[in-house]
Amino acid sequence: MNNALRILPAFARSRAGNFSVSFALSAIAIMGAAGASLDYSRIYQARAGMATALDAAVMATAAALNEKDMTPEEIEENVVSFIAANMAESNPAKEVYKVSDVTVDYTTQQVTARISADVPMTMMGVLGWKVMPVSIASATQFGTNLSEVAMTFDVTGSMSGSKLSALKTAAKEGISILLDVNTPTRKRLRVSAIPYAAAVNAGPLKPYTFVQTASYTGEPPKLGDTYTASPDGCASERVGLQQFSDASPAIATVNRDSRITNCPGVSVQLLTADEALLEDAVNKLQASGTTAGQIGIQWAWYTLAPEWAAYMPVESQPGPYGTQLRKYAIIMTDGEFNTAYADVKTSQSVSSQPAKSMKYAVSLCDNMKKKGIQIFTVGFDLKEKTATDTLKQCASPAEGGVQYFYSAKTGAELIEVYKIIAQRIKTVRLLK
Numbered sequence: 001m002n003n004a005l006r007i008l009p010a011f012a013r014s015r016a017g018n019f020s021v022s023f024a025l026s027a028i029a030i031m032g033a034a035g036a037s038l039d040y041s042r043i044y045q046a047r048a049g050m051a052t053a054l055d056a057a058v059m060a061t062a063a064a065l066n067e068k069d070m071t072p073e074e075i076e077e078n079v080v081s082f083i084a085a086n087m088a089e090s091n092p093a094k095e096v097y098k099v100s101d102v103t104v105d106y107t108t109q110q111v112t113a114r115i116s117a118d119v120p121m122t123m124m125g126v127l128g129w130k131v132m133p134v135s136i137a138s139a140t141q142f143g144t145n146l147s148e149v150a151m152t153f154d155v156t157g158s159m160s161g162s163k164l165s166a167l168k169t170a171a172k173e174g175i176s177i178l179l180d181v182n183t184p185t186r187k188r189l190r191v192s193a194i195p196y197a198a199a200v201n202a203g204p205l206k207p208y209t210f211v212q213t214a215s216y217t218g219e220p221p222k223l224g225d226t227y228t229a230s231p232d233g234c235a236s237e238r239v240g241l242q243q244f245s246d247a248s249p250a251i252a253t254v255n256r257d258s259r260i261t262n263c264p265g266v267s268v269q270l271l272t273a274d275e276a277l278l279e280d281a282v283n284k285l286q287a288s289g290t291t292a293g294q295i296g297i298q299w300a301w302y303t304l305a306p307e308w309a310a311y312m313p314v315e316s317q318p319g320p321y322g323t324q325l326r327k328y329a330i331i332m333t334d335g336e337f338n339t340a341y342a343d344v345k346t347s348q349s350v351s352s353q354p355a356k357s358m359k360y361a362v363s364l365c366d367n368m369k370k371k372g373i374q375i376f377t378v379g380f381d382l383k384e385k386t387a388t389d390t391l392k393q394c395a396s397p398a399e400g401g402v403q404y405f406y407s408a409k410t411g412a413e414l415i416e417v418y419k420i421i422a423q424r425i426k427t428v429r430l431l432k
Contacts, residue, residue, distance in 0.1 A: 039121045042092045046119045047134050049091035054115045054138045057082035059400035062111050062140045076102040079113050093117035112139040146325045147189045150300035154333040155195045160287035166411025171282045174418035179275045192303035193269040193281050196296030197289030198339050199234045199260045203267025206233035208249035209256045223249040230256035234263035236341040244363045246305035257341040259350050262289035270316035290351040293337035294360035300329045301368050332378035336387040358390045365394035376421050379407045
């Protein structure tokens, strides 16, 4: 016994075998951390996928409620089916999630729903945590509050005949659906119309255009400077520092390039809730000329820009950015943008400038989206990949089951696309 007591201190001081014991303890800690990390990743993946599927479901249901009346059973079925369609196979919650609290409040015009799941754990299960509960709620509002919509119309030569007829029908269908939210005492939504070809007819805004001679260089004059306004109202791109902005005429007027040879006969129609006025403008559309899509986009932006409000009649003045007021642009074309004036030498053809025209269009779209304007784009019987690519780049990114780029091959499809977009605009934003 005394011998055993004497060797204990020596045993305690001995280093032999310490590495094996330390390694074993460290390995357990490392494996535990790795397991916890793996399970955390599973929780994150499950939660993100559940949120995406739920948001898509409530927004799709809000869209459906704008189109038709639905029973509570149909509403719940709609939410459940959209979640199932949008739940990825790889989601750890795929087989265990539950949908609950699907409600519609017709007073606040909100659709709400909740999704929950007990997500199975792997390594953490060994420590007693077999599952981890995850619960997410989402709500979206249906109906339309205040909105402004700018609609551009391609009236170039390639749109002549049956294509223009289809566009007129589609546009009027879309306008009718949009303005249906208005009442005699409350104008909740207004629409502007911008026909474009090789130029845009600025119409009521022509005092803020200036005649750009072939020898002209430098920045456009600003309001208050001496300049000659476009006598026919035709306008090309604004050049200089404000080419891709919504700056007011007090900062820079808009160019009327001397090389314009063709201009739409129908001028810009500023924001209005008057359906008859808009339909009359659409009915008068005629097809002729080449495609300067970026100029149509530019003027669509001006009709939505609060910076231009002071230069418009009170009933057409656009509201401010960054409020509950929502702003949309619908950009349509049947082909490649090919006409540009800015940075094109006098020795070059303005109608052979697809690279510049499409580049300018995308730059304008990018800056509009930065201001909060949501952009729908519509390709009608497109043949060129470059045209499709431009419209896809201009369109707002898809979200919550809502897409912003559409392609129609036939007149019937174009009419359907405009109906869909109009209904989508009447579907409002995700609340939480």
